Amino acid sequence: MKLLNEAKHLIKDNIRDYGMYIALLVIMVTFTILTDGLFMSSRNISNLLDSAGYIAVLAVGVMLVIVIRHIDLSIGFLAGFLGAIAAILLMQVGMPVYIVIPIILVLGIAAGSITGILVAKVGIPAFVATLAGWLIYRGAILLATEKTGTIIIDDDMFNAIGNGYIPSLMVVGGVHLLSLLVGALAIVFYIYSMIKNRRNKIKYNFEVVSKEIFILQLVFVSAIIGYITWVLASYNGLSWTVIIMLLVVFIYHFITTKTVLGRHIYAVGSNPEAAHLSGINVSKITLLVFGSMGMLSALSGILYTSRLQSATTTAGTLFELDAIAAAFVGGVSAAGGVGKVTGAIIGALVMATLTNGMNLMGVGIAPQYIIRGGVLALAVIFDVYTRKQRA
Amino acid sequence: MSEYILEMKQITKEFTGVKALSGVNFKVEKGEIHCLVGENGAGKSTLMKILSGVYPYGTYEGDIVFNGEVQRFNKINDSVEAGIVIIYQELALFPDLPVYENIFIGNEVNHGGVLDFNQTIVESKRLLEKVNLKVNPETLIKDLGVGKQQLIEIAKALSKDVKLLILDEPTAALNEDDSENLLSLLRELKKQGITCIMISHKLKEVISIADKATVIRDGETICTLDAAKGEINENTIIKNMVGREIEDIYPKRAKKDFGDNVLELSNWTAYDPQLGRNVSKNVNLHVRKGEIVGIAGLMGSGRTELALSIFGNSKSYKIQGDLYVEGRPVLLRHTEQAIKAGIAYVTEDRKGDGLFLLQDIKNNISAANLKGISANGVINENEEIKVADHYKTSIGIKASSIQQVVGNLSGGNQQKVSLSKWLFVGPKLLILDEPTRGIDVGAKFEIYSVMNELIAQGMSIIMISSELGEVLGMSDRIYVMAEGEIKGELSAAEADQEKIMQLATQ
Numbered sequence: 001m002k003l004l005n006e007a008k009h010l011i012k013d014n015i016r017d018y019g020m021y022i023a024l025l026v027i028m029v030t031f032t033i034l035t036d037g038l039f040m041s042s043r044n045i046s047n048l049l050d051s052a053g054y055i056a057v058l059a060v061g062v063m064l065v066i067v068i069r070h071i072d073l074s075i076g077f078l079a080g081f082l083g084a085i086a087a088i089l090l091m092q093v094g095m096p097v098y099i100v101i102p103i104i105l106v107l108g109i110a111a112g113s114i115t116g117i118l119v120a121k122v123g124i125p126a127f128v129a130t131l132a133g134w135l136i137y138r139g140a141i142l143l144a145t146e147k148t149g150t151i152i153i154d155d156d157m158f159n160a161i162g163n164g165y166i167p168s169l170m171v172v173g174g175v176h177l178l179s180l181l182v183g184a185l186a187i188v189f190y191i192y193s194m195i196k197n198r199r200n201k202i203k204y205n206f207e208v209v210s211k212e213i214f215i216l217q218l219v220f221v222s223a224i225i226g227y228i229t230w231v232l233a234s235y236n237g238l239s240w241t242v243i244i245m246l247l248v249v250f251i252y253h254f255i256t257t258k259t260v261l262g263r264h265i266y267a268v269g270s271n272p273e274a275a276h277l278s279g280i281n282v283s284k285i286t287l288l289v290f291g292s293m294g295m296l297s298a299l300s301g302i303l304y305t306s307r308l309q310s311a312t313t314t315a316g317t318l319f320e321l322d323a324i325a326a327a328f329v330g331g332v333s334a335a336g337g338v339g340k341v342t343g344a345i346i347g348a349l350v351m352a353t354l355t356n357g358m359n360l361m362g363v364g365i366a367p368q369y370i371i372r373g374g375v376l377a378l379a380v381i382f383d384v385y386t387r388k389q390r391a
Numbered sequence: 392m393s394e395y396i397l398e399m400k401q402i403t404k405e406f407t408g409v410k411a412l413s414g415v416n417f418k419v420e421k422g423e424i425h426c427l428v429g430e431n432g433a434g435k436s437t438l439m440k441i442l443s444g445v446y447p448y449g450t451y452e453g454d455i456v457f458n459g460e461v462q463r464f465n466k467i468n469d470s471v472e473a474g475i476v477i478i479y480q481e482l483a484l485f486p487d488l489p490v491y492e493n494i495f496i497g498n499e500v501n502h503g504g505v506l507d508f509n510q511t512i513v514e515s516k517r518l519l520e521k522v523n524l525k526v527n528p529e530t531l532i533k534d535l536g537v538g539k540q541q542l543i544e545i546a547k548a549l550s551k552d553v554k555l556l557i558l559d560e561p562t563a564a565l566n567e568d569d570s571e572n573l574l575s576l577l578r579e580l581k582k583q584g585i586t587c588i589m590i591s592h593k594l595k596e597v598i599s600i601a602d603k604a605t606v607i608r609d610g611e612t613i614c615t616l617d618a619a620k621g622e623i624n625e626n627t628i629i630k631n632m633v634g635r636e637i638e639d640i641y642p643k644r645a646k647k648d649f650g651d652n653v654l655e656l657s658n659w660t661a662y663d664p665q666l667g668r669n670v671s672k673n674v675n676l677h678v679r680k681g682e683i684v685g686i687a688g689l690m691g692s693g694r695t696e697l698a699l700s701i702f703g704n705s706k707s708y709k710i711q712g713d714l715y716v717e718g719r720p721v722l723l724r725h726t727e728q729a730i731k732a733g734i735a736y737v738t739e740d741r742k743g744d745g746l747f748l749l750q751d752i753k754n755n756i757s758a759a760n761l762k763g764i765s766a767n768g769v770i771n772e773n774e775e776i777k778v779a780d781h782y783k784t785s786i787g788i789k790a791s792s793i794q795q796v797v798g799n800l801s802g803g804n805q806q807k808v809s810l811s812k813w814l815f816v817g818p819k820l821l822i823l824d825e826p827t828r829g830i831d832v833g834a835k836f837e838i839y840s841v842m843n844e845l846i847a848q849g850m851s852i853i854m855i856s857s858e859l860g861e862v863l864g865m866s867d868r869i870y871v872m873a874e875g876e877i878k879g880e881l882s883a884a885e886a887d888q889e890k891i892m893q894l895a896t897q
Contacts, residue, residue, distance in 0.1 A: 204776050206794065259768045260761040266750070267758055273744030276705060278759040278812070279730040337749050 003212050010209060016331060016386045020346045023379075027350065031357035039357055042235035045228070050162065052352035053241040054079070054303040056345055057248050058323035059330065061296035063344035064256070064289050066327055067269040069336035070119060070126035072290070073320050074133025078111055078297040080316020081141040083305030087151040088144060090158055097157045104298045111137075112294015113287060120283035120290075134320070142313055151311040162307030165236040166243060175230075176237030183229025183238075187222045194218060241303060245345070248296070253341040265289060270337025325372070326351050329379040350375065395456075396421040396555060396586050397442075402453035404437055404446065411437045412451070412610045419555070419603075424577060424587045426597045429607035429632055435590050438607070439557055443477040444470040458554070474554030478544045478561065480829075486533035491515035493532055494547045518546040522576055536691060538569025545576065556580070557588045560829070562596060566689035566857065567892070574600050592829065594625050606631040629832060640836055641864030644843040649867070650680030652718065653820050653851045654701070654734070659712035661700040670696035670708065672875045678820060683842065683852045685866030687859065687891050693875035694855045695739060698822045702736040703729035717819070730759065733819035737809055739828060739855070741802075745809045748798035752790055753779040755797050755808050760816045782811035787837050803834025810841065821845065822853045827861060839865060859888050871895050 011018055031039040038044060058075055065072045082104050089100045111133075118129040145151060153159060168176035194217075201208045209217070232238055256262040267275040268285045276282050300319065305311050330347025332339030354375060358368050399417040403410070412434045419425045427435050440446050442455060444464030455462045457473055464470045470477075484493050491512050500511045515528040524542045532540060541561055548556055558577075562570040570593075577587055577600060591597050597604055604623050606613040613631045616622035654677065661671040670693050678684045686694050699705045701714065703726035713720050716732050723729045729736075738745040747755055756779045757764055764774040779793040788807045790800060797808055806826065813821060823842070827835040842852055842865065856862050862869055869881045871894035879894040 200773060204773075204780070206792065258770055258772075260765050260770060261768060263754065263758070263761055263770065266754075267747055270747040270749050271744065274738075274746060275758075277702075277726055277736060277738060277744055279703075279725075279727040280758075281725065281727060337747070 003210070006210055006213055007216075010213065016383065017340075017343075019382060019386070020329075020331060020343060020350070020379075024346055024350050024353065027353050027357070031353070031360065035357070035360045038360055040231070042231045044356070044360065045231050046235045046239060048352060048356045049232075049245070050239050050241045050307065051356065052348055053162075053245050054300040054307070055319060055322045055326060055352065056245050056348035057296045057303065058300045058319055059326035059344040059348040060248055060252050060341055061293040062320070062323045063327040063330065063332045063339045063341065064252075064265060065126070065293050066324070066332045066334065067336060067339045068265060068286060068289050069269055069272070070286070070290075071324070072115065072126065072130045072133075072293050074111075074115060074130040074137055075293060075297045075300070075323065076316040076319030076321070077134055077137035077141055078108070078294065078316070079301035079304060079319055080311075080314070081137045081144065081301070082108055082111075082298045083301035083315050084141050084144040084151065084311040086158075086302055086305055087153050087311035090153055090155050091151055092148075097155060100158070101302060104302060105295055108294040108296070108298025108301075109291050110294065112291045112297065115294070116287035116290030120286035137316075141315065145311060145313045149313065153305065153309050153311070159306050159309045161240050161244070162303055162305075163239075163309070165239050168237050174234055176233045179233040179237035180229060183225060183233070186229070187225050190221060190225065191218055241307070244299070244303065248299070249341055249345050256341055261285075261288070266337055269339075322351065323348075325376050329376055331379075331383055333383075347379075350379075394421050395419065396458060398454075398456040399438070399442065400454045400456065402438065402441060402451060402455075404434075404441060404451040410610055412441075415453075415607065415610070415612050417605055417612060418615070419586060419588060422581060422584055422586055423602040424581055424589065424600055426601040426604040427588060427590045427607065428592075428594070428597060428604055428628055433607045433632075434610040435607055436559065437610075439477060439559065439588070439590065442470065443467055443475060443557065471551055474552060475557065476548040476551055476553040476555070477557040478541075478548060478559065480560045482537075482540050482544055484532045484540055484543060487531060489529045489531055490519070490526060490535075490543055491528040493543055494518055494528075494550055496547070498551055514550070515546070518549050521549055522546045523572075523579075536569070538565050538572065541565060541569070541573060542576065545580075553585060555586045555588065557590075559590045560592060561589065562591065562593060566691070568689065568896075570596065592831070594628055597628065598623055598625065604628065608632060632832065640832060640839070641861075642836065642840050642843055644846060647681060649682045650849075652677045653680050653716065654678045654853075655715040655718075656701070657713045657715075659697075659700070659710070659714065661696065661704075661708035661710050663696070663706065663708050670875050671700055674712070674875075674877050676870055676877060676880075678851045678853055680819075680851055681846055681849055682867045683846060683854055683865055685862040685869040686853060686855045686872055687857075687862045687869055688872035688895050689857070692872045692895065694872050695824055696875070697872070698736055698824055698853070698855060701729070702726060702734055702822060730816055730818070734822065735759075735813035735816050735818035735820070736822045737813055737824060737826065739824035741805050741809045746797050746805060749796065751794045751796055752783065752788065752800075752808055753793040756782055756793075756811045756815055759812050763815065778815055779811075782814065786811050786814075786841055801830075801834075803830035803837075806830055806834065806838065807841075810838065814845070818850070820851045820853065822855070824855045825857060826854060827856075827858070835861075859891060862886075862891065863888065 028039070058079065062072055062075060085107065086100055086104045089095045089103065090097065115129055115133055118124045119126045166178055169178040171177065198208055198214060256265065264275070264280050264285050267278065267280055268282050272282050301316070304315060326348035327339065327344050328347070329350050330340070330343030330345070332343065351372060354372055355368065358371065395418050397419040399415065402412050402415040404412040415434070415438060417438065429435050441451050444467045447465045448463035457475065462473060485496065494515050495511050500507045500514060512528050519526065519528060522542045522545050524539060524546070526535065526539060532543065561573055565573065574596060581587065601623055602618050603615055605615045606628065608631070616627060656674050656676050659671055659674040660669055663670045674697060688694050700708050700710060703723045704710060705726055714723065715721070721732055723732060742748060747758065753775055757775050761770060764771050764778060776793065782788065783790065783793055786807045788804050788811065790804060797805060800808065826838055846852065854862070854865060863886055867883050869886050869891065870877050871879045871881070871891055873895050881890060
């Protein structure tokens with residue numbers, strides 16, 4: 001009984017954080033039931049995660065842009081444009097993949113920095129500066145693909161990024177061993193960091209959950225990681241896209257929660273004047289966040305182009321709005337200073353799951369848009385409501 | 392038996408389990424000026440928010456009787472219709488709109504939805520006369536000083552046929568002249584039959600203007616004092632506010648010799664390109680090690696601007712003149728450089744540009760010195776917790792834990808967090824801009840004690856303050872500013888209120 005009460009309180013106090021996970025779970029279970037288990041099949045889950053990748057990395061970047069009270073509309077076509085450049089470098093210039101990818105990432109950083117300079121140094125509102133970028137990159141992508149139309153890529157290494165899987169080491173009874181190993185490592189790392197964190201909190205007399213709840217939490221999350229790994233491992237194993245996504249999440253989560261830079265980003269977002277008077281260089285932070293946005297746009301472009309194995313004239317259309325929607329579903333606040341990397345990723349997964357599930361069910365494109373719009377509105381309504389409750 | 396215009400009976404209000412008000416009784420007679428005093432967080436503002444309908448009927452217990460009728464305000468407009476108008480500390484004016492539009496905003500003179508500008512301007516002139524303000528109604532609000540803006544707010548209230556006017560710390564942002572002006576206007580309005588409730592921290596004002604004063608402490612009515620019976624005086628009010636006698640609100644510190652100059656300004660002139668004028672003119676001053684230097688002056692005399700021009704030139708002024716830190720000339724182009732040079736600035740507006748209100752105490756305290764608790768850019772969270780805990784105990788921040796969100800703290804505790812942030816930087820010179828504005832007497836004393844401790848440790852302090860008592864009580868030496876210039880320098884021994892005011896009004 002005591003346990004139940006504590007769990008209730010915990011959920012009530014963290015409703016915004018848990019709400020997202022619960023929503024994702026509910027959506028997944030619903031689709032599983034509606035599609036007679038087809039949704040939860042190894043093949044589909046693998047497919048779902050791969051198709052979420054290019055929006056998820058954009059969502060992480062744009063979440064930070066929104067945290068510092070700006071917006072970036074140019075990221076979709078920037079991703080598409082850089083994808084086209086990658087295709088040209090690979091196919092027409094004949095550069096090897098391991099040179100093309102760094103070049104594209106650096107170009108992304110440069111493009112993002114230009115936006116950053118316009119916003120931070122020149123003082124143009126981000127909406128306008130990036131709307132200009134939206135138009136420019138849209139033109140640029142048409143220009144790049146003008147002569148050839150769609151550029152087909154036949155570089156296996158490049159195409160593996162969006163379609164390939166990590167080597168399996170050994171297949172035991174249809175299960176890929178290395179993927180399992182990665183999953184097991186993730187679980188060990190998760191449990192280790194949670195226990196360390198809890199010990200610390202106890203040391204400083206901070207409020208911690210009871211031992212029972214804590215163990216329940218560990219078991220629950222480990223089970224989920226384990227289950228998903230199992231599902232993926234019994235298909236083709238972990239895809240490179242998933243690995244890249246996990247890396248982005250891990251690195252950005254670390255930066256935002258553990259580093260000086262992360263603290264400065266949230267400080268600038270919650271009160272730019274106070275940040276400035278605390279000796280934080282607001283324009284430098286703004287520049288960095290837009291620079292990172294540009295890099296993630298480049299990464300998104302690589303993922304998408306590789307997944308399609310070609311650069312098309314319309315690549316990147318509406319990516320920016322999907323990413324922004326994912327960030328908001330993930331709990332970022334337009335007022336600045338609030339937002340989590342994990343939230344953005346979950347937001348992207350929620351949106352991708354909706355699309356994937358409805359596709360499986362054969363729902364038409366028109367109702368799909370309406371339903372996704374409704375979910376976005378609901379998420380933000382929920383957000384506003386829970387914030388009010390706490391205030 | 393006199394007639395009560397307002398009776399609030401047994402008002403109880405809870406915020407998710409915490410009682411903000413418990414059984415408050417508050418009675419106001421028709422035509423009186425009734426002051427509401429109490430420490431920050433005592434429940435004054437909550438009570439007024441209930442009265443004005445911000446917290447609608449049903450969210451509190453108890454009755455409001457206004458003009459002999461039980462009232463149930465569901466929204467702010469209901470209370471306005473009944474004749475109750477509240478003017479908040481933060482003025483609700485539109486800086487880019489002219490005076491006349493501001494006065495009639497939400498209450499526009501119109502014919503079938505079409506504005507009648509001529510009539511609006513004529514009416515505005517009449518109202519401006521009533522509040523003794525001589526400005527062209529077509530002036531933009533942003534071109535007026537705070538004092539005049541406050542009067543515009545009152546004119547706005549008068550346009551709504553107000554019977555009961557509530558002012559929440561109306562003089563907090565005003566200089567002494569404007570304050571006096573405002574108080575005499577309130578007396579004038581009283582003669583015209585307008586009842587007035589005033590929340591104030593400035594006891595002198597309360598003593599000079601109040602017919603009655605009700606003291607609220609910890610969500611309960613402590614007493615109502617009557618001027619006619621000679622009950623309204625500083626000692627009685629303070630005693631009831633804090634529930635204890637305060638012998639001396641300025642703690643003594645051991646006199647000692649001062650060291651060398653920590654900061655020196657010579658011929659310091661700062662030009663603000665946005666305003667198109669010099670905000671500091673030819674300033675020469677010095678601060679020695681272990682010294683508290685007070686900077687007195689009226690609002691708008693350029694004290695904050697001077698501080699900001701020293702502290703890394705935050706507002707991008709064009710600067711002439713030299714700045715020496717410990718005898719060495721330095722050029723400070725960014726707050727980051729100023730902090731490195733050993734200067735810290737605690738802002739006068741802690742909510743606006745001092746704190747990260749959504750973040751917790753821990754993050755706020757470490758914000759200006761994350762380098763001090765990190766290695767290779769990675770924050771050592773244990774170290775951060777230790778630091779925050781240290782200041783929570785040593786400065787006396789009252790909070791459930793260092794994980795409490797700063798936005799939920801009282802003004803005094805917020806100020807302590809703001810102060811802690813800068814102490815953790817470990818500056819040589821601490822610039823305090825209005826360090827005790829809007830905080831209660833108890834917290835003031837604690838902040839003064841911290842200042843003395845810092846001085847004992849060899850720090851130097853510049854204290855900018857509008858409260859003469861504070862300047863006189865705490866400073867070793869006082870500069871008086873007016874119109875961006877230093878008008879005079881007084882030693883603690885020779886300074887008194889008259890001399891300071893004389894210099895400040897030159």
